[in-house]
Amino acid sequence: MPKATRRKFPVTLTGRHDGSSSTPRASRTVIRKFHTLLKQQKSVQGDALANVNREIEELGGLEAYQRMSCIGQSSDRGGGSEKVLIGWLKQMGWAGLVAKENEKERHRLLEVGAVRPDNYGDCASWIDVMAIDLHSRHPSILEQDFLLMDPGQHREAWDIISLSLVLNFVPDGEDRGRMLVQAHSMLRLGGLCFLALPLPCVNNSRYITMEHIRELMDAIGFHQLEERWRPGGKMAYWLYQKKTPQEGCHGERFSKKKVLRQGNRNNFHILVT
Structure with a gap:
């Protein structure tokens, strides 16, 4: 691997x-x-x-x-994001087994960038977690680069993919876009993508706004279900559901950086080519 x-x-x-x-x-x-x-x-x-x-x-x-x-991921720096995801899943009625092929199974969740092995321990009866990270610090976390996972093996294999405090650690805008496109490919139709970012990545970027990220995710094939952030806060959270993207919808709009706000801003951006 x-x-x-x-x-x-x-x-x-x-x-x-x-x-x-x-x-x-x-x-x-x-x-x-x-x-x-x-x-x-x-x-x-x-x-x-x-x-x-x-x-x-x-x-x-x-x-x-x-x-x-x-x-x-500590609580004073926007950590504990799994609590936000679990809360949303419960609101949606996902806190239970799901019927699949005449059987009932747990929801399959891929936790990308996991640094703790038990974030979803309290949900073990209805969530089956595979936790991965570039450098595992625990035997229950698989050492794996998400971008190097076999796309054929994992195509439409997951019910939920968590990208919490992941994209902001990826230094390249194109790789950030690749992660989102790959997450879409790896989710079953109707599956959920949980995204968490430090709020300044969006609210203080010259290339990203809340409206832009919503439209970018929609172009990839994600319908936004939930959004949580507050002015002056540290974190922003989103929950998306996989839909079928329109053919060729990415276009040039999201393949190149475009300045959306002037002033003293950061350079965080996401490119989808």
Whole structure:
């Protein structure tokens, strides 16, 4: 099974240190630096590439980056997003077994970017979870790159896919779009995609707005069911249901970056080609 190795954090966080003293501002600074270095990795060679790799290692490498992800899921930084998804599933009447081929089965949920193995432990009677991450820190989490999963093997195989605090850790806009398109392919018709992002990724981006992300998801083939965020908040949550996309609906509109807002903004964007 293909694997991928990426990620990072300050070299001072080594050994058993869990990075819990990291402030939100410090974490965001390191994340931005790491994303910049990842982009450079794709465009340089030789000594320049060696320097980029050295900088990544000096930031702490993969293990420290994973610790940062854990910190990012703490309750004071928008964590616990599974509670939002579970609440929506219960409201929709999904808190039970589903009839499939004359049998009753649990809903199959693919949790992408999992850093804890038991986020859905209380729902084990009606949710069957496969948790994956680029760098597993627990034997119950499969070490797997979502983008390298076999599209044929997983086509329409899942009832729910969770992309919570995932897209914002992907440094490339095209890969973010690929993740959303692949999630659509891997969901059964009527299946659900849960998306959670830091609110500034949308509300303070020069390339993304709430209306834009709704239209982009609709073009991919997702109908928005739920949306939750508040002005000044830290997180935004969405729940989408898979529908059949219109042929060629992506077009040029979502394949290139277009400035939608001026001013001091971030560069978060999603491209669908």
